[in-house]
Amino acid sequence: MIEVDAIEKTFRGGRGLHGFSFRLESNELVGLVGPNGAGKTTLIKILATLITATSGTARIDGHDVAASSTAVRAIVGYLPDVAGIYQDMRVREFLEFFADAFRLKEPRRSQAIQRAVEVSGLQDRTDEYVENLSLGWKQRLLLAKTLLHEPKVLLLDEPATGLDPLARIGLREQLKHLHAEGVAILISSHILSDLEDMCTRILFIADGKNVAEPAPTPLTGTAPSRIQCEIGFHGSPKLLNQALAGFPGSRVLEIKDGFLVVELAGGAAEASSLLRAIVNSGMVVEHFDARGPGLEERYRRAFGERLS
Amino acid sequence: MRRFITNPMINKELRQRLRERRAWLLPTLYLLILSGTALFAYYLTTDAEMQGGRREVQGADIGLAIFLTVVFTQIVALLLMAPVFSAGSITIEKEQRTLAGLLTSLLSVPQIWWGKFATALLYLLLLLSSALPMLALSFAFGGVEPTQLIRATASTILVLASISAVGLWCSATFRRSIHSTAACYGIVLVLSVVTAVVFGILMSHWSSNHILGMRRAEEPPAYVQAPLFLNPLYPLLSIMDDPDFREFIYPTSSWMLFAAMACLAAAFAMRRLTRGSDQI
Numbered sequence: 001m002i003e004v005d006a007i008e009k010t011f012r013g014g015r016g017l018h019g020f021s022f023r024l025e026s027n028e029l030v031g032l033v034g035p036n037g038a039g040k041t042t043l044i045k046i047l048a049t050l051i052t053a054t055s056g057t058a059r060i061d062g063h064d065v066a067a068s069s070t071a072v073r074a075i076v077g078y079l080p081d082v083a084g085i086y087q088d089m090r091v092r093e094f095l096e097f098f099a100d101a102f103r104l105k106e107p108r109r110s111q112a113i114q115r116a117v118e119v120s121g122l123q124d125r126t127d128e129y130v131e132n133l134s135l136g137w138k139q140r141l142l143l144a145k146t147l148l149h150e151p152k153v154l155l156l157d158e159p160a161t162g163l164d165p166l167a168r169i170g171l172r173e174q175l176k177h178l179h180a181e182g183v184a185i186l187i188s189s190h191i192l193s194d195l196e197d198m199c200t201r202i203l204f205i206a207d208g209k210n211v212a213e214p215a216p217t218p219l220t221g222t223a224p225s226r227i228q229c230e231i232g233f234h235g236s237p238k239l240l241n242q243a244l245a246g247f248p249g250s251r252v253l254e255i256k257d258g259f260l261v262v263e264l265a266g267g268a269a270e271a272s273s274l275l276r277a278i279v280n281s282g283m284v285v286e287h288f289d290a291r292g293p294g295l296e297e298r299y300r301r302a303f304g305e306r307l308s
Numbered sequence: 309m310r311r312f313i314t315n316p317m318i319n320k321e322l323r324q325r326l327r328e329r330r331a332w333l334l335p336t337l338y339l340l341i342l343s344g345t346a347l348f349a350y351y352l353t354t355d356a357e358m359q360g361g362r363r364e365v366q367g368a369d370i371g372l373a374i375f376l377t378v379v380f381t382q383i384v385a386l387l388l389m390a391p392v393f394s395a396g397s398i399t400i401e402k403e404q405r406t407l408a409g410l411l412t413s414l415l416s417v418p419q420i421w422w423g424k425f426a427t428a429l430l431y432l433l434l435l436l437s438s439a440l441p442m443l444a445l446s447f448a449f450g451g452v453e454p455t456q457l458i459r460a461t462a463s464t465i466l467v468l469a470s471i472s473a474v475g476l477w478c479s480a481t482f483r484r485s486i487h488s489t490a491a492c493y494g495i496v497l498v499l500s501v502v503t504a505v506v507f508g509i510l511m512s513h514w515s516s517n518h519i520l521g522m523r524r525a526e527e528p529p530a531y532v533q534a535p536l537f538l539n540p541l542y543p544l545l546s547i548m549d550d551p552d553f554r555e556f557i558y559p560t561s562s563w564m565l566f567a568a569m570a571c572l573a574a575a576f577a578m579r580r581l582t583r584g585s586d587q588i
Contacts (some may be wrong), residue, residue, distance in 0.1 A: 048408075048412050049411075049412060050408060050411060050412060070414065070416075073412055073413065073414055074414060076412070078408070078412045080405070080408045080409075082405050083405065083408070083409070084401075084404040084405030084406035084407075084408075084409065085404075085406065086320075086324070086404070086406060087404075088324050088327055089320070089323070089324065093320075093323065097316055097319070097320045098409070098413065100316035100319075101316050101410070101413035101414060101415045102413055102414050103414050145409075149414075
């Protein structure tokens with residue numbers, strides 16, 4: 001659905017894209033992560049036809065984004081990082097304007113507006129001025145506007161910025177639903193837990209280039225693999241500490257009544273050993289969940305050197 | 309063509325503009341100013357002391373005085389308002405961060421420009437038409453031909469359209485409304501004052517040469533007036549009643565220059581919008 005090949009965009013300050021490439025299939029929800037200034041927004045702007053690349057090619061559904069920008073806009077929904085909204089329009093007027101801007105004809109126009117109103121949950125607020133909506137509702141309205149013309153591809157640049165946790169959950173669910181409906185989604189975000197929850201794949205970008213995720217190399221010790229265990233237990237924490245003492249490099253991330261999150265050096269074998277040690281110590285284990293390296297860990301691995 | 313007439317931008321812009329407080333405040337102020345100047349012209353013409361008792365004041369004199377006063381006052385007032393409506397109309401989209409939404413929709417850049425231009429001009433036309441009854445007042449006194457009214461209105465519309473196009477160009481070029489409005493006022497000032505000053509210098513130079521040469525006084529050639537062709541008030545001089553004065557004026561050249569300026573400003577604004585989306 002999206003094919004980007006060795007794309008370059010140079011700006012005066014030196015930032016931009018320097019040969020970034022990737023492919024995104026129609027059934028994918030891909031997260032784009034990288035430090036500030038990595039080129040995420042530039043890439044999304046190029047795909048949204050807002051700026052043109054200095055060199056390289058970018059195609060969406062077979063259309064070159066520079067040469068066939070109108071064809072691309074017809075199938076792409078773009079939500080910028082700080083999306084503006086017309087505060088002095090009513091909700092319905094706002095949606096009607098964008099339905100007309102996307103050349104939707106009746107009866108498709110009315111249906112699209114009705115669907116947008118329902119999807120965003122603004123049925124009872126269509127006559128309200130946009131300025132009276134909270135940030136979360138405005139973001140819902142913006143996403144509804146982005147979906148008016150039923151795009152095949154969604155380009156979302158930091159869509160959860162400034163949203164409260166409930167609004168973020170709502171957005172996540174909506175994106176999962178769109179993905180299930182077959183919309184290809186490229187989403188840039190710094191909220192790794194959100195991306196981890198919904199993305200089928202993560203792309204790493206830094207300095208405008210692809211960043212290959214370094215494989216865990218526990219034997220060399222340069223980037224030790226780690227595993228995170230969540231344990232629900234009954235018993236004295238003292239016994240638990242004794243059990244953990246046998247695992248050098250372990251790190252307690254969270255501990256409260258009957259619940260412990262601990263990070264261990266190693267993998268599944270070490271997690272099994274820990275479970276065995278806890279059971280042998282005489283404690284009752286109610287719940288045990290071991291997870292491989294999370295996105296946060298993968299991010300640290302990919303950009304750790306840059307961060308330090 | 310149909311896309312330009314049924315342009316959703318026009319609908320949106322008009323709706324937003326007419327919701328602002330200035331939508332009713334400005335016409336009120338504008339009509340108050342025009343009424344004041346029309347009254348002033350009336351009393352000035354009919355005041356026997358001011359006329360020095362030279363001759364009896366005729367209705368035609370009053371009619372013409374009111375007409376000319378209102379026409380020149382309204383173009384000055386509208387020239388002061390035109391940058392407010394045009395120079396901020398694209399920068400406000402940049403400031404509110406809504407321009408990206410427009411540029412990634414299926415609206416073309418010419419459609420966006422046309423929507424902004426038509427709305428800015430339509431509001432000025434609303435003000436212009438609201439003053440028509442006051443201009444019609446001069447017909448009640450006589451002394452004004454309908455062709456003068458048509459010429460005056462057409463010239464004013466052309467000048468306003470041109471200034472609106474320049475305002476949109478400033479708006480497409482700058483990031484902030486305050487900068488683009490200041491730049492547009494700067495251009496209006498150059499067109500209104502600097503052209504007159506340059507004309508004054510050329511005219512005095514030309515006159516002194518002719519006096520020194522002791523030649524017969526004659527009309528200044530076109531090149532002396534050339535700087536005035538871009539003066540917004542210049543095309544209106546052709547409506548003056550004096551036939552000798554009318555011959556002295558080249559309104560067609562001025563109209564063509566204003567039309568060319570509008571076309572150039574439109575082309576530059578659209579180019580800026582197409583290439584300058586990195587301002588978003």
